[in-house]
Amino acid sequence: MRRVADIIMDILVENGITDCFAVVGGGAMHLNNALALNDNINKYFNHHEQACSMAASSYAYISGKPAAVIVTSGPGATNAITGVMGAWQDGLPMIVISGQVRYETTAKACDLPLRYRGIQEFDIIGSVQNMTKYAKMIIDPLSIKHELQKAIDISFSGRRGPVWLDIPLNVQSSIIEEDELYSIAAEEKIVLPGISDIEVKELFELIKNAERPCFLAGTGLRMSNTVEQFVKFAEISGVPVIGAALAADVMYREHPNYFGLSGFIGPRTGNFILQNADLIVSFGSSLGFKTTGFAQNQFAPKSRVVAIDVDEFEMQKPGLNIYKFIHSDLSIFFEKIENKSKPFNIDEKWLDYCNMLKNKFTPFEAMKNITDDERVCSYNFWKKFEEYEPSDSISALGNNTGCSSKLQIGTRKENQRIVTSPNCGSMGLDLPAAIGAAIASKKDVFCVTGEGSIMMNLQELQTIVHYKLPVKLVIFSNDGYAAIRQTSKNFFNGVYVGCTPDSGISFPDFEKLASVFDSPYHRCNCNGELDESLEWLCNQNGFAILEIMQKLDDPVTPKVMSRMNADGTFSTPALQDMAPFLDKEEIDKLMLW
Template sequence: MHLVDSLGKNKKLKYITNLNEQAVSISVESYAEATNNIAVGLVTTGPGGTNSITGVAAGWVDFIPMLMISGQVKRADMIGNSGVRQKGFQEIDIISLVKPITKYAVTVMNPEDIRYHLEKAVYLAKSGRPGPVWIDIPLDVQAAIIDEKNLKGFIPSEEKKNNNLEIAIEKVIELIKKSKRPVILAGNGIRLGNAEELFQSVIRKLNIPVLLTWKVIDFLDENDPLNFGRPGAIASRYANFIQQKSDLFISIGARLDTGQTAYNHKNFAPNAKKVIVDIDINEINKLNMDIELKIEANAYDFLEILNKKIQNITFEKKEKWINFCSELKNKYPIILEEYYKEKDFVNPYVLIDILSQKLTEKDAVIPGSSGICSEITMQSFKVKKGQRVYNNEGFGSMGFGLPASIAGTIALNRRTVCITGDGGIQMNIQELETLRRLNLNLKCFVLDNNGYGSIVNTQNNYFKGNYVGSNEESGLTLPSMEKLSKAYNLKFYEIKNNDYLIKYIDEILEYNGPVICNVKIPETFTTMPRTKSKVENEKIITLPMEDLWTYLDREEFNKIMSF
């Protein structure tokens, strides 16, 4: 009550009203990712808090600085140590629920402590490895009269310096000098550490191939001579070849999750000496592979020292290696000419290819966080330097695309394209009203495969087509996007095939206001190339990530691997 009332009275603050608390937390996560700064969400007690957990969990696994503030029943109505499950109406112990997915979570029981808790929460959200924090404020604490001048503040302790960092970096430089096939993998720790300029300086000086995780897809232009793609379980074929053929692999600020390593640590860059730089030693120690150097450091600190040390060093040019990488990049494009020959549906790769051509360096692209809307966009979108492209891949929840792109459009103040699924958009369909109300320059492309395509493909691949809750024949139905768009008074297009897409794409992108565009795609469309798993002795085994499906001719494959 009192928090909301104060928000309405404070003219310095601008608030955005969502229609569901899950959309609030997703929007907060997205806004923080767009700005690389803390964002704040405000929700009510009980179900308001529990509805918000999904977005907070997403921020936790992707290290996003976000502050959630929840209302709580007055202190006299809290369960405390009574042993009962609830005393106050809508009461729930939200702090116990969110502690595992926050860096700091507290109920403010003393009004005089509010400054301390807020300052501590904001500091922890942004420092070290960023992440969500949560402040829970009982109703009577909200209403308390306080003297702002006499409130106790939070004083952070001094951060420990890594005295061995310079020694480790000297070793990295020697490894680079001796290597014949080095490669750098850039991760989101570079952005979180505000070290992108340093990163650009370092790679230009070293002049060795750079690979990008999906979180930093927008660090390099598609045609940058050092950009050699995004490796992983779903990837560009050339990026995986380059990674797997390297003799020195340097990862900076990438947590190397299962999607990045293709569930196969033992075969990850098998011939390379590995240097892993991460602010969290636990992220390095989780890797079941030989590591030459484990460097626990903030990406900024690592790159700052490295940048200084290499300025007066002349490195041997790796021309043979660079040329080999360039040949692979030219030989194995993700988007093939044959994809344009589809007549009955839109091939999703054609959609991404055309958007890559049409969007300018001032635009943003924010796909959903799971399924082909995420996979194909992050795998194949051709970035122009200056564009902002991101999603929350770690948590992979359906329903992220719409509220995340709304928040991103507001944060970035630029034309934004959202690519989501016909199933995923239903998870937060109410935010179409938020989109209409704010009249944002957001173009939402809904990939319509008449069901849950990823689940359909899984049930085809591993369960002999035993469909369960994944399409119309197995008990799942989805409403008409055209009727929903009309109900929310939003401009609607339906793209039935590649020809329709080419005909209407300019009109859609140039429309002055929000657009919902339903894109008809095949019901069983599969992302490729990608790693493929097989069932062997009743176990699912992932094949090596250099050997992506669809498979190359063995003679051609072996020739590349023999370089």
Template structure:
């Protein structure tokens, strides 16, 4: 903005967006942002995608960011527009997705002088304070001269260190107020970044020690999360894996970072994870977790029992996340994935390799041979006119493009999708992992399309979840997005129904069509929104109907008829004993359970006491 001619505050914002390379904005116009919409449309070539709900707009900005690697941008209006965006903001915050939310508000007079009032002006409120706990930063501009400074501060916050959403609130009068570039308070990009101190001596010593112990480990395991997604960090992770031939596992957020068929890929750990992966984890004698916060779905409810035989290390850029492990026999290192991996690789050059790695890898591969993914999903259920969600995903593995984008929602889309999808090539697979809200899948997929329109686009959704952002189907029609929208139809909220059956003596309410919840005919929905329609209700239709649907150049709604009784297995399930006692098995002991003898053989030592208790067996401590 070298030109010193006068311009409106909205013009300043438009110029700043151009400077940052913004190409797409997901937006809903309203009285509170009209000047911004006008200035961006008048002064730039930025494309507007006009969403139909603010939470969806932010989710679309998320999907765009996840695929493009850029900061996503959403523009919302004051009052209800801003408050509607909060689900999308929180989702981005929990998953560390960089999104800039520009919100309009009532005039600066009202924002400054009505702070004790419930409402500002006509429909404004203190959106800054509301957003603060679920953003990296939330700011309100109170002078046209500070637009540039606050915009740049927010942008740098969103896109550096542990990334996340930021909100910049711009009152309506300041959008229209005349200013000039020479009046702008400028904070350079370098100044607005958090100043990073030199790596502390304690970190250097810890990394050196970590490398020494890794080189001596007989059964090491690496565990990578989404924090290694950056190009440089991922290159170093690959070098560590392949140069030293160390087996690794991936979090659900990172399952597309390596091909599923990579010979050192030991799968996905977690309460809905791979049985083989969990057993390998509990056999390891050293685990190094990089770029993952190790949430409860990954480690279960007993953090001390995770990798119980191992020397445990975790690397995270966020000291708050690391504080969970300070008192739990872990070795935490507060460092970026890229810097840590670079340093540990330098340290390993000088150290000898363990002689036991080849035997360990062979043992891990044998466990996988005994426990293939396809054989852990339980007994078949349903009728001849229903299909298992695993069979659908397994078929997709054979036909999806090498660069396909797959966005998932909850239920079958998430639990079967992220369990069974076998990533290959440059596929991008994502969901809302931390919040897990119903309704993310469709807008997430729409946003991803605008990041790379040429790639095959798959959305794995469900009959329940699609209802939470149903209105965004109009965007698919309007923009002629050739999305393949899967609706896994099991007549309700199966996970909720199962919990009601297990915990509340089978009293079911509001979780299936017989207890108060209903859904539209999806064939009618397809017609309304201009989708082709395909029904899959038996395996024989995979080749005859599903494959042609995937190859269609049009948007297709693919309804998958599932059994309402299908469970999502394997999973860590609490056992209820005959006397009513609840027992939680350890992470490696997933439902459907294998025999205690098989579990002991696979682990190579006596199973956890709760593995006996959950089977109603007596437990006697033995020497392994």
């Protein structure tokens, strides 16, 4: 006879889930106790449930496997939602288990349209069904093995994502015979879609016959743990590779086949290549607006687009013009072509064109005319940072204009990683993401964020201190929310609201804050102090804080800029027409069509 809560922990361990992020609470009392008694699960207790789910997302991105998140009922469960939404949109596995009041005291049990009945009760499953792959309240204790195993299998298969089980106290505490537990039936086993031999042949023929082919590398390559196979295929084929928008660490700038990122924040090289290709083979990209731009009818207008993805619905979005969709899990795709890959005779003129663009345009174009004595340009920070960061560094990014520039630049070397939430883009991701990455990697993590973003989960500084995590924190300070200031300038004649001290929001003295957490602190006031400041940061053992006094006007450059029309609607140019705008004659010369 065993308690259900203890069985839950054993099932997690059996599935290789050995790390858990949690905030304890009465509604999860038996889950918490079982967690404490299980020596095979590493426990990390955050100071907010949002931090738990965000840390679990980062953990999954770095480790390639899910972590568990255990929270209590009511507000404990609702607090975790934003991180779960991020994992849902980014395709990251996560196992969320929430406590719940005794089932007989829930509104669900009495079948009335009550808002709540139990103390700290909330129907969390109703709220998370649209951001999870599977969500269910467990009512029958004997179903726990079946339901938890099913949830884990679903989370880690196909397009990965979070799952959520809500477990009432009376189920957590139930003592049952293990041999009476329900198991998963054979017909419930998950079958993943794969590419056929005919589709392989057709794809290879398309690449062979193309004059200007390119591969578009999406974040799905990371989520499916197939980056290594993709890079090998790209190297053998000789086809130029472009990173999809915000797929910042799928490939690296020093790779000869790689020509940088693309999309709404470019940079220019990748966008010109996409717009001039006659064949684009997309691997694991959802081809959303961030990659195609809002003017989707102008995205690669004369190219055949072949999309390989496990999610068939992404390619059915209105506005996309997909020549051929291959519905396949990327791991199955690469297994299928492993012994069939071959070099393609890529036209030298096309390769010369791609290399010309790579030499002509730089992701650091915003650094023109900067001086040593002015506040720090974020692009200058990242360029200097590359001189000091390890060859296998991990950068966990918050939501700040200084972080957006990194998502244009990408990584320089093969084993460098960037952790962010490219689709959700939540403020407050920074510290939890650094925590998850540090726990998953067991090495130093650079957490780079802005003063606005870090305030959203500032309490997690104590989590870093408590667990002695090797996080080196960089805070860009720019007197508010720089992106909102820029939006106000562009669209509302500079009328600020809630984005500067004068318009309603302010920030603490981070030097004083560092002393509260017993952290070494250093301030970089200008571009001329970057070398000294970065050397100081990299020489610190363990947690340290570097504050960067960022330029107040430090926009993401270049960028596809929308314009507001007189009637309040928006118009957006094609990807090659980025601000600051090039002369029309120059753009025309660079367009091959």
